[in-house]
Amino acid sequence: MSATILIVEDEDDVAVLLRYNLEAEGFRVATAASGDEAVERIRDGVPDLILLDWMLPGLSGIELCRRWRAREETARTPIIMITARGEEEERVRGLATGADDYVVKPFSIPELLARINALLRRSSPQLVTAVLKAGDLELDRTSHRVRRGNREVHVGPTEYRLLEYLMRHPGRVYSREQLLDGVWGNEVYVDERTVDVHVGRLRKAINRGRDTDPIRTVRGAGYAFDERFAAAAANVVAD
Amino acid sequence: MSATILIVEDEDDVAVLLRYNLEAEGFRVATAASGDEAVERIRDGVPDLILLDWMLPGLSGIELCRRWRAREETARTPIIMITARGEEEERVRGLATGADDYVVKPFSIPELLARINALLRRSSPQLVTAVLKAGDLELDRTSHRVRRGNREVHVGPTEYRLLEYLMRHPGRVYSREQLLDGVWGNEVYVDERTVDVHVGRLRKAINRGRDTDPIRTVRGAGYAFDERFAAAAANVVAD
DNA sequence: ACCGCATGTCACTGAACTGTAACAACAATG
DNA sequence: CATTGTTGTTACAGTTCAGTGACATGCGGT
Structure with a gap:
């Protein structure tokens, strides 16, 4: 049901960070610390997407990419290359060799996730839900629209990402810190209270004229998308 | 339903890149890495179009082209030759030998796609959708014309490709980066803000004297062809 | 060479968005 | 009920972002 991603990265720190996120x-x-190991992993099973560090000891990223592109089973597997800042020509060669996208180190996790999801949506649509639904609330990642009932609501970029993040795991409570990491990005330093303000803005946007609020405040802990919202709203519709 | 294209190209990079796109x-x-292999592939089935590298080991492109033109089944199959920069006489000979079009390496993918579609439209119209419609907006790929209502509007080449690209997937939001890749080509380095300018020009051209804009700006994300534009315009007409 | 068209970049403007601080409202605790 | 800590809300100032007109360049045709 869920997509498998192969990480090919020799720097342990980065690999662990990626795996975790x-x-x-x-x-x-699945991870591989070298080109040879990557080849082996692929033998075990073709992943749905590959994250490929361009600078590898031994078999280079380019070489790996070329090989995979030439083989039938992996020819259409999306590849995101990871390059260091400034390796401009590498990037060009990478895309020419068949990589689908790239990120530059140091990269932000939300951005990487967005790119991964975009590529997966293209190559394996069934693995990635393009539309998140809960009750009468709907978030369409393809068209970047949010609807409540049949009325479209406008939310700013940050509120959009925040809602998307919360809706991904209904019921799960996120601390303000987690939300800052997940929605704003790891390198950004913002006051935690800012989350409150954006939650407020998001609520105002999606609850305009309604009395049920899909966002649950957990005092002392953080915020969550109310997992009972879907069911509750369904009842209202049924009434 | 979809057209089959035979790629005859000995350089693996290029072949893979082409196949992928x-x-x-x-x-x-279908691909062939040599003239002999190409002959074999054709035996398996005649493709709807052939991409033919002019510089091949063994049987040359010219020779292949001549043979295919002489045979009944392949006489009308469009052939696009791929030549390296500077092979001026080759190009002339190619066209004389019966190639229908040519691209010069390194070529831009969007341009190649445009040429492929143009030729297919001529030879196998049923395989290619010739007219994209949405509401009162119409883009005719055969005549390269754009109409709004019953008035023809003039748009420049870039704006034409941009509109075509956006109309192909109504509702879908493309980042400026994606648009540069898809409309301008992967190897071109252009400022992202240039997209804005061309979107502006496109809007000016197609909205002249109207108040509905089929192009939606998604702040922080990019642009999309408004998937609800067709419906909205239909209502207006119905009123 | 000249002209017109298309293109990409820049600078400027207005609008949208963002983060912070201040204060009001609220819940929990004794 | 008073106190304290937490959350909701609003206003504001700073910043970012998109729209637009102007301009230089390049290209093809005459």
Whole structure:
């Protein structure tokens, strides 16, 4: 059901960070610390997407990419290359060799996740839900629209990401810190109270004229998308 | 339903790149790395179009082209030759030998796709959707014309490709980066803000004297062709 | 060479968005 | 009920972002 991602990265720190974040997103993760190991992993099973560090000891990223593109089973597997800042020509060669996208180190996790999801949506639509639904609330990632009932509501970019993040795991409570990491990005330093303000803005936008609020405040802990919202709203509709 | 394209190309990089992009467009793809292999592939089945590298080991492109033109089944199959920069006489000879079009390496993918579609439209019209419609907006790929209502509007080449690209997937939001890749080509380095300017020009052209804008700006994300534009315009007409 | 068209970049403007602080409202505790 | 800590809300100032007109360049045709 969930997508498998292969991480090919020799720097342990980065690999661990990636694994952690991807698993938190619900992906299954395999890792390889070298080109040879990557080839072996692929033998075990073709992943749905590959994260490929361009600078590898031994078999280079380019070489790996070329090989995979040439083989029938992996020819259409999306590849995201990871390059260091400034390796401009590498990037060009990478895309020419068949990589589908790239991120530059140091990269932000939310951005990487967005790119991963975008590519998966293209290559394996069934693995990625393009539309998140809960009760009468709907978030369409393809068209970037949010609807409540049949009325479209406008939310700003940050509120959009926040809602998307919360809706991904209904019921799960996120601390303000987690939300800052997940929605704003790891390198951004923002006051925790700012989360409150954006939650407020999001609520105002999606609850305009309604009396049920899909966002639950957990005092002392953080916020969650109310997992009972879907059911409750369904009853209202049924009434 | 979809057209089959045979790629005859000995350089692996190029062949893979082509296969990938053509498959992404929905074409079925067969490849041959040499003239002899190409002859064999043709025996398996005549493709709807041939991409032919002019510089081949063994049987040359010219020779292949001549043979195919002489045979009944392949006489009318469109052939696009791929030549390296500077092979001026080759190009002339190619066209004389019966190639229908040519691209010069390195070529831009969008341009190649445009040429492929143009030729297919001529030879196998049933395989290619010629007219994209949405509401009172119409883009005719055969005549390269755009109409709004019953008035023809003039748009520049870039704006034309941009509109075509956006109309292909109504509702879908494309980042400026994606638009640069898809409309301008992967190897072109252009400022992202240039997209804004062209969107502006496109809007000016197609909205002249109207108040509905089919192009939606998604702040922080990119642009999309408004999927509800068709419906909205239909209502207006119905009123 | 000249002209017109298309293109990409820049600078400027207005609008949208963002983060912070201040204060009001609220819940929990004794 | 008073106190304290937490959350909701609003206003505001700073920042970012998209729209637009102007301009330089390049290209093809005459």
